[in-house]
Amino acid sequence: MENVRPTVDCGKYPAKRVVGDTVPVRAAVYSDGHDLLRACVRFRQRGQKQYRESQMRPLGNDEWEGPLTLERIGTYEFHVEAWVDHYDTWVDGLRKKVEVDSESDVDLAIGAALLKGAAARTKEGADRDRLLTAAELFESTAAPLQERAGRALDPRLIATARRYPDRSVATRSAGFSITVDPVRAGYSTWYEMFPRSTYRADRVHGTFLDAIERLDYIAGMGFDVLYLPPIHPIGLSFRKGRDNALVADADDPGSPWAIGGPEGGHTSIHPDLGTAADFRALVKAASDRGIQVALDIAFQCSPDHPWVQEHPEWFVRRPDGSIQYAENPPKKYQDIYPINFETDAWESLWQELKNVFVHWIAEGVTIFRVDNPHTKSFPFWSWCIAEIKAKHPQAIFLSEAFTRPHRMYGLAKMGFSQSYTYFTWRTEKAELESYLTELTASDVADYYRPNFWPNTPDILHEYLQEGGRPAFMIRLVLAATLSSNYGIYGPPFELQEATPREPGGEEYLDSEKYEVRRWETSDPRSLAPFITEINAIRARHPALQRTRGLRFHTTDNEHIIAYSKMSEDGGDVLLIVVNLSYEHTHSAWVEFSPVAVGHHDSRPFRVTELLSRRSYTWEDYWNFVKLDPHHRPAQIFRLEPE
C-alpha cells in the first residue's frame, strides 16, 4: 500500500475537512502475481473503540478509492486494509475457463474448499446454509460439470460468499487522521471592525452596546463572522500616539495590541468598551443574526500587563535585569514585551495562555484570529490548539502570519484552521493564477485554508490607494469568489478609505489602530450594496463555498482574468471574469464551455450573468466580454443546466 491520501507529511499531521464532507480516500494497493485484491477504509472517531468500514473500488492501475463520510466535527482516524482474495480470484478464473469450456472438477473442488472457508466465518443462518449447500454440490459428481460451474457463477452465491472474505492475512497501512471542522471553517465571510469606533460622534470611544447597533448593518451585507481587534485593557507606558507617534497625547487611546494594564490583561475587557455582560450581550445579539464573534488573540504584553509584575519569569531578562522588549534589529518596539515560551517556567505559562482561549470560549466565542503566530513558539501552538479542539472541536483558529511560505504552511499543518495569505499582494493575472494554483491544486489544499483579505488595518495596498472605487470592487470580487473564506476591514473598505500615512507605504493615514474614528456607514457612495450582492451570490452558490473546484480559463488579454468555480457534485458552475485594470475598459475572448469543466459537450449553452441578471446563449468555446471598470469591472456567469 502506497500513497494513501489525504495525508500530510507522511501522516505527521492530520488533513483537514469540514463536517458533512465525503472524502474519497485513495491509495495504491498492489501485490505480486495475478490474484485479485480487495481493500477497505477502516475509520472511527477518536475516542471510539470500534472501526467502521467502507469498501474501496479499483480505479485501474492499482489505484483504489473508498468514500469516508465525515458525520461529526472532531478527529477521525483511518487506515486502509487490503488482502489477496482467493475467492474473487477463483471466480474470475472460473469465469474465463467457462467461456472457453475448459473448466474441470478440480476447479470446482477448489471452489468448494473456499466456500467452506467462508461458511466457517459465518454465524448459523441462511448464508451459511447457502454456502455449504453450494460446496456440497460442487464436490458431487451427480450433476453435470457445466451445470455445477453455472451455479458457481450465480451472482447471489457470489455476493453471499463475498460478505465473508478471508482477511486472516490482510495488510494494514499506517494510521492517519483528519480534522473535521465546522462548516464555517471552510466557508466564512468576515467583517473586521474596531468596536471603539462605533459611536456616532467624533472621537468618543464606542462600546459593545454601540457595536450591537452596528450588527444589522453587518448582517445585512451578508457577513457571518464579526472579528474584533483585541478587546483588552491597553497599556499606558510607551503608548503609541496617532499614526504610530512614539509619544501619545493624554487622550490617545493607544493600540489595542499593546495589551494589558492595571485593569487586567488577556482575560479582561477594556473598561471603555464595557462589561463582561455587555460583551456577552454583543455575542448573543450577533448570534441572533447568524454572526459569530471572532476575537484577536495576541500573545504579547504592554509593560503594564499584570503578568509583568506577577510573572516576571515569563519574559526574557537581559543581563542588566531589564525585560527584553520586542526587537527586529535595529528596530525597537518598547511598548511590547514578547513572551518567553522557552522559560524554565514554561509549563505554567503555557497553561495560562491556553486558559485565555478557554476563558473566551466560556464567554461564547469559538473563533480566534491569532496575531503573528510565527513569532510565538510552534510547539506551543501544536499543543494548545490540539488541547482546545479536543474539548471544543468547533473552535476555529485563523493564523495571521505574513512570513515565508514554509512557516505559513507549517502553522496550518500544526492546527490553524484558516490562514491569511499573500493574496493582498497578488494583483496581476499571472501571479494570481500561479498563487491560486499552488493553493488549490497541490497538496497544500489538504491542510491550508486560505482566508483572503483585500485590506487589513496594517495593509492598505497601493492598488487600492491608486485605483479608487473600481479597485475596491475588483479586489472584493476576486477575494469573495476565489476563496470560500474572505474578509474585509470595514467600514474603511466599503467607504473606500484610500489614503496612506506616507507615499509608498501601506499604513492607513489616521489609522484606527491608534485613534478612535467615526465612520459614516450611510454614505451613499458606500460599496455596501455591492458587497451585499456579492455575499448573496456566495450564499446561493455552493461553488463559492469551497476553495477547491477552481479552474483558470484562457483569455487573450492579460488584463482580463477568467476562472470557474464548481461545486463538489458538479451541479453548480460559475464563470467569473474580472478586468484587473481599474482604469481602462478591456475586452477579451474567453475560452469556456461545459466541456472545459468536465461536463459533456453541449453547444450552444446558456449562461446567466448574475450581477446584471441577463441571460445569454453562448455558441462556442470562445466568448466575448467587455468590462468597463468604472461601470462593471467583473461579471459572474452561472452555467445554466441543459
Next chain:
Amino acid sequence: MENVRPTVDCGKYPAKRVVGDTVPVRAAVYSDGHDLLRACVRFRQRGQKQYRESQMRPLGNDEWEGPLTLERIGTYEFHVEAWVDHYDTWVDGLRKKVEVDSESDVDLAIGAALLKGAAARTKEGADRDRLLTAAELFESTAAPLQERAGRALDPRLIATARRYPDRSVATRSAGFSITVDPVRAGYSTWYEMFPRSTYRADRVHGTFLDAIERLDYIAGMGFDVLYLPPIHPIGLSFRKGRDNALVADADDPGSPWAIGGPEGGHTSIHPDLGTAADFRALVKAASDRGIQVALDIAFQCSPDHPWVQEHPEWFVRRPDGSIQYAENPPKKYQDIYPINFETDAWESLWQELKNVFVHWIAEGVTIFRVDNPHTKSFPFWSWCIAEIKAKHPQAIFLSEAFTRPHRMYGLAKMGFSQSYTYFTWRTEKAELESYLTELTASDVADYYRPNFWPNTPDILHEYLQEGGRPAFMIRLVLAATLSSNYGIYGPPFELQEATPREPGGEEYLDSEKYEVRRWETSDPRSLAPFITEINAIRARHPALQRTRGLRFHTTDNEHIIAYSKMSEDGGDVLLIVVNLSYEHTHSAWVEFSPVAVGHHDSRPFRVTELLSRRSYTWEDYWNFVKLDPHHRPAQIFRLEPE
C-alpha cells in the same frame, strides 16, 4: 524539518546512488521567531558506530542543502540535525545595530555569556583561551563600546565560536538510508547471448568454451555485461518444440526457462554447456576483457526439477493431488511449475532460493537478471536482496517485470538495482518525451534505474520488423543515449534479424528460445561497427553515464526528437538529434543553446558532430538539421567549451 531528500515513501525504502556520488541532501528547516538556524547532515555506513557530519547551507526560503559523499558501496544511514543558534543570531543582530550605532553594553554582556558557553564546550587550548579572553573584554568597560563591538565582529573570533555551537536542544529528523551500488549499476552496457548458439556449425549445441571465443567480438563492441539466459539443465516433460510447439522433437533443446532435470536444478549447469570449471573459465576470460557475466535467475521449475521430488511442499497442490502448473486463465503452461512462496515450509524454501544466488556469487557472478519477479513474492525479494547485499554489496539485480507501473516501481523500491521498462514500446516523439520525463524528472529517479532494451528474445517490436537497418540504428541510438544502462539481444540485433513468428506478433521466428541457432557475426551488413562507435561515445562521455541530466529540446517536426545530456558537473554536454522515421528524410529547426542547458549565453558557439567528426559554428538558438534514415538517422553533437 520537512521534506528531507532524497527519501522514498517516507523513508520506508532507501534511495539509490552509485559509489563516488555526492548527494546534495536537502530539507526544509525552519522555526518560529527570527532567530538564525544551523543544520547539518549526520551520516554513517550501516554497521559503523560513529556519525560524521556535513554542514548544510541555507539556499533561501528555508531550504537547506548539505553534501553527502558516498565513498563506499553498501548502505549509508543519514538524518538531519538542526538547532536555533543563539550565537549566530546575536552576531547578526549586533552587526545590524553597529551599522546604525545603536549597540549597547547589554548587547555585549549577552555576547559574553554566549562565548563563555562556547568555551565550556571546548577542551583546554587556544580556542578556549580566545573565547574567554573575548568574553572578558566584552564585559569590561575599560575599552570603549565601539571598540569592543568591533572585536565581537572579528571573523576569526566568530569562526572559533561557531566551532562550538550549543546543540543541547537540537532537533533530529527521522533516519533515512541510501543504497550505494557499484558504478556498473548506474552505467552498464549489456549484451544478451545464448551460449548454446556460439558454435560455428548449424544446430550443434555450443559450450561455454565456444562462448569464450565470442568474447573478443563482444568486448570489441564495447559491452561490459554479458547476460546469459538460464544455464541450468532443461526439463524433458512437456518440453516445448521449435517456435513454441507444444510437443518437442527428440533433438529439440527446449526452453532454457523450463529449468531442471535429472542433472540438477538452479545450482547446476546444463551438461551440454560444460562443466563448472568451464563456467569459471568463461567468467575469468570475460573479466580479463572488462566484462562481467550476468545470469538469468528464474524461480520456476520444469516437472523434472529435483525439487519437485525432493520438496513437493514447495509447490501448490490441487485437490486431486496433482501439482499446480502455471496458469493465466484460460492459458495453461504445463512445462512450468510455479513455486509456492507462501507454503507452510516457506522458511526452508526461501533459504534455498537465496542460496541459489549465494552459489553463483561464489562462482564469480554478481549480476543477476531476474525473470518475472512480479509473479514471485514481493516480501521474498525484499528479504532476499537485502540479505544478499548485506554480505555482497556489489551485487546487482535487474528486474524483468513488464507489468503495471506501481508494480514495476515497487520492485525497484524493494531492492532491484535496475529495471526493464516500457522503452521498447515507446517509439513516437511524444510518448518518448513523456516517459523519459517521468523516469528522470520525478522522484522515480531516486530509486528506479532504467535499463533500455531495443529487443529481447521475447520482444521483436513491429518498429524493427518494419523498419530495416535504419530502424535498428534509430532504436540503438535512443536506448544508448537516453539511458546510461542499456542492452541488446545479440547477435539478432546487430544482424538485424526481423522476422516475426506470426504477423502482428512480437515473437521471433525460429526463436533461439526453442532451438540452437548459428549466427554469422562477420556478416559485412552487421551493425557491429556502428554499435562499437556508439558504445565508444558512451565510454568517452560522462553525460551518457547517468540517466539524469536529460532535457528535451523543441523541434518543429514531430518526427525529429532532440535532447541533451549533461554530466553532473556540467562540463560535458551532448545534444542528440534523431529522426524517428525509418523511411523518410526529415529536417527540422532545433532549439538549443548553452543557455538552454544552464550555461551562460555565448553565441555563436561551436559543436562537433561525433559520428561524422565535423565541427560547426551555431549562431543562434535555432539550428537546422536534416537526417536521412538510410544514411545517418541520428546526430550526436558535443558542445565545445568556449
